[in-house]
Amino acid sequence: MTQQTTFRPRRSVLYMPASNERALAKAATLPCDGLILDLEDAVAPDAKDVAREQACAAAQTGDYGRREVTIRINAIGTQWHEADLAAAAKAGPDAIAVPKVNSAAEVLALVEAMERAGAPDHTTLWAMVETPIAMLRCHEIASASPRLSVLVMGTNDLVKELYAEHVPGREPLLAALGTALLGARAAGKAILDGVYNDVKNTEGFLAECAQGRQMGFDGKTLIHPGQVAGANEAFAPSEQAITDARGVLEAWEAGGSGGVVTYNGRLIENLHVESAQRILTMHEAIQALEEA
Ligand SMILES: CC(C)(COP(=O)(O)OP(=O)(O)OC[C@H]1O[C@@H](n2cnc3c(N)ncnc32)[C@H](O)[C@@H]1OP(=O)(O)O)[C@@H](O)C(=O)NCCC(=O)NCCSC(=O)C[C@H](O)C(=O)O
Numbered sequence: 001m002t003q004q005t006t007f008r009p010r011r012s013v014l015y016m017p018a019s020n021e022r023a024l025a026k027a028a029t030l031p032c033d034g035l036i037l038d039l040e041d042a043v044a045p046d047a048k049d050v051a052r053e054q055a056c057a058a059a060q061t062g063d064y065g066r067r068e069v070t071i072r073i074n075a076i077g078t079q080w081h082e083a084d085l086a087a088a089a090k091a092g093p094d095a096i097a098v099p100k101v102n103s104a105a106e107v108l109a110l111v112e113a114m115e116r117a118g119a120p121d122h123t124t125l126w127a128m129v130e131t132p133i134a135m136l137r138c139h140e141i142a143s144a145s146p147r148l149s150v151l152v153m154g155t156n157d158l159v160k161e162l163y164a165e166h167v168p169g170r171e172p173l174l175a176a177l178g179t180a181l182l183g184a185r186a187a188g189k190a191i192l193d194g195v196y197n198d199v200k201n202t203e204g205f206l207a208e209c210a211q212g213r214q215m216g217f218d219g220k221t222l223i224h225p226g227q228v229a230g231a232n233e234a235f236a237p238s239e240q241a242i243t244d245a246r247g248v249l250e251a252w253e254a255g256g257s258g259g260v261v262t263y264n265g266r267l268i269e270n271l272h273v274e275s276a277q278r279i280l281t282m283h284e285a286i287q288a289l290e291e292a
């Protein structure tokens with residue numbers, strides 16, 4: 001498996017309609033790790049041009065500081081896609097998110113189009129996977145190009161395409177969520193969980209964050225500022241996990257860093273040491289982000 005070489009926290013990634021000036025301004029005050037300035041489903045057809053201009057201008061202001069700024073353009077084949085991609089590439093956000101990516105060939109075409117449009121090297125591609133065919137091809141999508149850094153679950157579209165239902169516990173989606181995670185991890189890429197639509201239901205939202213974290217997602221995509229704090233907490237290592245990770249490393253070093261040792265009565269092998277190191281790297285990256 002290819003490992004990600006750098007770790008960037010993406011616990012909380014907030015969508016906002018790029019047509020909504022108030023939301024774009026508010027985003028600069030929110031403690032989320034990332035922003036998705038949306039040109040797609042959150043924007044009405046007659047507001048697409050204004051949204052594109054506002055997203056590109058906002059991405060270039062520098063107002064969002066440490067937050068990772070992404071512009072979600074309209075899907076391949078729509079009347080807005082080419083103009084969106086050209087404008088977003090020129091604006092040079094941290095990433096361009098493309099909805100409904102369905103194949104490795106589409107990833108390669110998107111990367112070529114970004115390069116033709118002069119996207120700077122730091123602008124990566126995020127592929128949204130939100131159709132049945134994308135689920136079946138997650139690994140080929142995730143591994144198609146080094147420029148693709150993140151897969152994003154589009155669970156609203158997926159529920160629609162599957163004729164499924166949104167239910168607590170997301171049982172109808174578990175096969176798809178697991179398949180997408182396998183594809184992303186096998187390619188060494190990050191993957192974000194889908195949104196929780198019921199913005200007033202804190203209990204349901206936190207349960208879904210805990211589930212996403214346990215499954216292995218790097219973070220959750222969000223639709224409301226009220227969801228940021230819960231996602232930040234759920235997707236960060238807990239105090240207990242940090243204490244345990246330090247304990248594991250100390251026990252390993254004290255044991256001569258070879259073979260098998262125990263920590264708090266539990267068997268520790270090399271693989272546990274790697275997990276402990278990952279937790280501490282994540283914790284340090286979150287601390288650095290919050291202090292920036
Ligand atoms: C869901 C909302 C329409 C609710 O909006 P509103 O009624 O204005 O909420 P509040 O009055 O509670 O807002 C309080 C303040 O917070 C600001 N706000 C609200 N939402 C956002 C946001 N997303 N980002 C930034 N700021 C936000 C309001 O402006 C208020 O500010 P102030 O007045 O200054 O205090 C709304 O939350 C919303 O539009 N959310 C985003 C919807 C969206 O982007 N949807 C598309 C992505 S979801 C998706 O499709 C994923 C995928 O494709 C799939 O298929 O699953």
Ligand SMILES: [Mg+2]
Nearest residue numbers: 130154156157
């Ligand atoms: Mg969608």
